[in-house]
Amino acid sequence: MREEGGSPNLRVAACGYWRRRGLPTETAQVVPARSADLLLLALLAATPDRVYVPAPGPVRHLAQALLLGRAPHRLPTPAECGGVPDPFALLEAVRRDRAAGLRPGVLLLSVVDDPTGTVPPPELLHEVCEAAAGEGLVIVSDESLRDTSHDPHATVIVSPAEILHPNGADAEDVVVLTDPRAAPLPGAEGAEGPGAALARFPATARGEARAGAVRHVLDALDAHAGDARAVARALEEPVELRAEAEAAARAAGRHTGALSRAVAAAGGVCRPPQAGRHVYADLEPLRPQLAARGATDAATLEAALVVRLGTGVLGGHRFGDRPGALHVRLTAAAPAAPAPEHRDGHEALARVEAALADLTGHSSTGSRR
Structure with a gap:
């Protein structure tokens, strides 16, 4: 089995990208795949049990869960934004599922919502993350649109991996996903050559085990990322590309x-x-x-x-x-x-x-x- 997919440059660029956003990352924590769909499919396949999603939510979140035969539990979103479920609805759903003999497993959320284009306020995201962590859910945070804020000075975007960060330790059960080609950003979308999506796993024993399980699935799918140079360059964020993206x-x-x-x-x-x-x-x-x-x-x-x-x-x-x-x-x-x-x-x-x-x-x- 390949221990790490993708070129070293791609994984190093991903580490720098996440470090600049307040998430210290080493290359062993990074798992690239050929596409976001395949990466999410591998992650859900390696993380069994019930999947929870806010609805409405991204098409690919629903599609990959359904492809595995795991109809996700769709939860209403709060009045002010999409991307996350109402925290009380989440808690009620988890407790009802447990009472019915089901095993809650994964909460899929987005720090920038597709389809609504809204951003969960940090205090609401914190409440949702605490509810999910308290119920033992793995939080999969799709941050593919994180860098598309229309006014970064007016909109605060944070990651669950930043919120659930006790005493400087890595968040135990938060996996961060990013797909550089999902956003209309220069240097990534429409670029020639292979694409890549990336996952950041916690620097903990449980995170390492989960990353290894995802690599096993990607091996079976032959879905590891190749030498995605255009994606690596976009992740490095040279000055000219960052100005174009903004x-x-x-x-x-x-x-x-x-x-x-x-x-x-x-x-x-x-x-x-x-x-x-x-x-x-x-x-x-x-x-x-x-x-x-x-x-x-x-x-x-x-x-x-x-x-x-x-x-x-x-x-x-x-x-x-x-x-x-x-x-x-x-x-x-x-x-x-x-x-x-x-x-x-x-x-x-x-x-x-x-x-x-x-x-x-x-x-x-x-x-x-």
Whole structure:
């Protein structure tokens, strides 16, 4: 068995990336894989028992658990954000599962949520992590979108591995995942050559054992990362790439902000996006108007918007949300240029405004301020 997958440069670059974010890391703690899906699949395969996920949540979190035949326990998110479950709902779910003879195992969460583009406040994340740790759950923290904050000075993003860090020791049961190609960041997304996703395991005996089990699964899948030089360079964060990444995140913030205003102007609601390039629209207040156009649930709403917009639309049912709810994720343009007047971004927003107006009977408004 290969003890460590991926090139040494990739693992060294990952160590530097995490150290700069307050997580001291050695190469033995880093496990790379060819893709985030394969890495998460290996991690869940090596960590048995019940999986808990906030819903709505990332498609791949649900997909990998279902692929292993382990239907995840979907938990409601708090009113203020996505990415984490309501801590009281988590505790109640774990206790009910134990009473039913099930063994709670893993909580999957995200420090930046896809689909909503929101960030759990540190105090809420702390409460969720304490609840999970108190119940003996392994916390898998997906931090792939951590570096896409629209305004880093206004949004505090922390890792469960920072929160559960007693007396300087490593958090015993927190595994951090990152997929450099998940974010619209220069140097990683769309780069030539093989990709890689990475997991950081605790520097403890239990963490070492879990990392070894994941490597065994990756061996069986032949899914270890190769010499992913573009990913390693992105993780090293040279000055020019970091400046481009920050400009791209600011531009995404402008466009998602305008997109959320367009949803509000049409009569829908959504949580204000703080990171990433998506908004999650709740069009339930517009049910009568949408029903008149044949959109009565998430799937038919998605279909109606795909006809009008093409790609960039996914119904809430794909994220584990209630299929009957009129929820949809909309994607803002990811402009290559940071200027707010970027033509492609304005055209994409205008198409969204026109589609919502057509479906709801509202006139398009000037949300591109």
